Amino acid sequence: MQRFFPVIRALGGVLFIFSFALLIPLVHSHAIGDGAEEAYDLAFLLTLGSGMLLWGLTREHKRELQVRDGFLIVVLVWSVLPLFASIPLYVQLDIGFTLAYFEATSGLTATGATVLSGLDNLPPSINLWRHLIIWLGGMGLIVLAVAILPMLGIGGRQMFKAEIPSPMKDTKLTPRIAQTAKGLWLVYVGITSACALAYRWAGMSWFDAVCHAFSTVALGGFSTHDASFAYWNSPLIEGIAIFFMLVAGMNFATHYIALTGRDLRTYLRDPEILWFLGVLLASILLITFYLWEFRVYPNTTEALRFAAFNVISVATTAGFATTDYSLWPFFAPLWMLFLCSFVSCSGSTGGGIKMMRAVLLYKQVYRELLRAMHPSAVYPVKLGGHSVHQNMLFAVLAFGFIYMVTLVTLTLVLSFSGLEIITAFSAAVASLNNTGPGLGSVGPAGNYASLTDFQTWVCSFAMLLGRLEIFTLLVVLTPAFWKK
Numbered sequence: 001m002q003r004f005f006p007v008i009r010a011l012g013g014v015l016f017i018f019s020f021a022l023l024i025p026l027v028h029s030h031a032i033g034d035g036a037e038e039a040y041d042l043a044f045l046l047t048l049g050s051g052m053l054l055w056g057l058t059r060e061h062k063r064e065l066q067v068r069d070g071f072l073i074v075v076l077v078w079s080v081l082p083l084f085a086s087i088p089l090y091v092q093l094d095i096g097f098t099l100a101y102f103e104a105t106s107g108l109t110a111t112g113a114t115v116l117s118g119l120d121n122l123p124p125s126i127n128l129w130r131h132l133i134i135w136l137g138g139m140g141l142i143v144l145a146v147a148i149l150p151m152l153g154i155g156g157r158q159m160f161k162a163e164i165p166s167p168m169k170d171t172k173l174t175p176r177i178a179q180t181a182k183g184l185w186l187v188y189v190g191i192t193s194a195c196a197l198a199y200r201w202a203g204m205s206w207f208d209a210v211c212h213a214f215s216t217v218a219l220g221g222f223s224t225h226d227a228s229f230a231y232w233n234s235p236l237i238e239g240i241a242i243f244f245m246l247v248a249g250m251n252f253a254t255h256y257i258a259l260t261g262r263d264l265r266t267y268l269r270d271p272e273i274l275w276f277l278g279v280l281l282a283s284i285l286l287i288t289f290y291l292w293e294f295r296v297y298p299n300t301t302e303a304l305r306f307a308a309f310n311v312i313s314v315a316t317t318a319g320f321a322t323t324d325y326s327l328w329p330f331f332a333p334l335w336m337l338f339l340c341s342f343v344s345c346s347g348s349t350g351g352g353i354k355m356m357r358a359v360l361l362y363k364q365v366y367r368e369l370l371r372a373m374h375p376s377a378v379y380p381v382k383l384g385g386h387s388v389h390q391n392m393l394f395a396v397l398a399f400g401f402i403y404m405v406t407l408v409t410l411t412l413v414l415s416f417s418g419l420e421i422i423t424a425f426s427a428a429v430a431s432l433n434n435t436g437p438g439l440g441s442v443g444p445a446g447n448y449a450s451l452t453d454f455q456t457w458v459c460s461f462a463m464l465l466g467r468l469e470i471f472t473l474l475v476v477l478t479p480a481f482w483k484k
Helices: 002-032 037-057 067-085 087-093 097-108 124-139 141-152 157-163 177-202 206-217 235-248 252-261 265-269 271-293 300-315 331-339 355-373 390-416 421-432 453-467 471-477
Strands: none
Touching: 002 037, 002 067, 002 124, 037 067, 037 087, 067 087, 067 097, 067 453, 067 471, 087 097, 087 124, 097 124, 097 453, 124 177, 124 206, 177 206, 177 235, 177 252, 206 235, 235 300, 252 265, 265 271, 271 300, 271 331, 271 355, 300 331, 331 421, 355 390, 390 421, 390 453, 390 471, 421 453
16 A cells, blocks of 8 residues: 555645645635635635645655556546535535536536536636636646646656657657646746737626636636627637637647747647648638538628637537537538547647547558558658657557547447437547537537436546546556556
8 A cells, every 4th residue: 555655645745736726716706705705715625634634644655656656646636636626616506516526527627518507697706716627627737736746855757748648758848847847837828828818808808808718728618608609799709719729729849849949930840730720721611611502601701700610619629619500410510529539739738539649540541551552562651751650650559449449438328328329429529539518418509417417427437538548547447557
């Protein structure tokens, strides 16, 4: 048991740090007197006390975290933190533990699926807390912790490597992991600040601007209004959202390098970004033409406006909506759900298998087609002008396989529990890819409150699987992991 004490110590440190995030809505609630003060007082004391208790009980067990420790601490953080993040929701809204945990998990995993309605009338501090946790979860609480925990005597290299997407695990932006984490968070904060100022300039209130900046840059999809971005019906606000969703869908390491090197050509050298923008542009044009052809909108300008926003929102896994796109001809929302499975770049705040893996899978399939015609020829798979090592290709193929198996299994389980197939499939896709809204009863005009407790827990588990990129969680669940 003592071999897990350093992991418990690290978890205590993360909880200690996380407790101070609760001070933001706590102070806001006390300042405006929205009636949620006691909920935050309790949440802050429980989170702070739990963190200090875990830290105090294991403070003597100091050592650098190993690879196995990294996997375990990441799984523990993403499964335990929603317990504490859900306290204000559970106490103030009285929605029950299952729904409160689902909402908190959706926030911290930057999914944006919600079980709440009447968002316009919620206590403002509750809306602020929902958007704050989605922002913290967007870049990754582990990345933030890695920047701070060295000051508490905890090394963070293995935590960082277990947290970041597999295709970029060996990327080094700076010589020190903590310095890398700080650099990524500074870029994240800077982009969020710019987004909030742009929303305010376009006509949002300061409160809405800050909340939606948190949700946009985290690609989370939470809103302070039931109507989401349709509340404003503003092409200018939608244009700003589109720009920042595109920025957030790109690799933040690329943003960091471009900003520190003051060289915009960095974006052209990123092999993912051209695919990312190309697929989105082609999809927007396709859906625009499709909506115009079926006379969903009276002209191409209107069709382009709604297609551009909703395609980019769903594809990048942001999950905002300006209309109930589930009422569009079925191909359109189905294609959008397909896009959310792979469009976001690795190192972004988006979900799915990531564009880098999708490109490598495509190149591998194309290579096999060529080898079928020319068995003796050598066709190396290249990405960005560099040959890709076979080990990475094998890892990507394995991930693609387990992703498909997981998606089919989740769909079957939800269907077995009584959900009709469209809702079951789209809920599985939206949860596993951290997108938020699906189709059917969990579409953009509805939410997940109609699900049973069992179905809600399945979706919560799917959101954690997606946020941890499946393998991180499955590794911890294997018997070999627990052997000495």
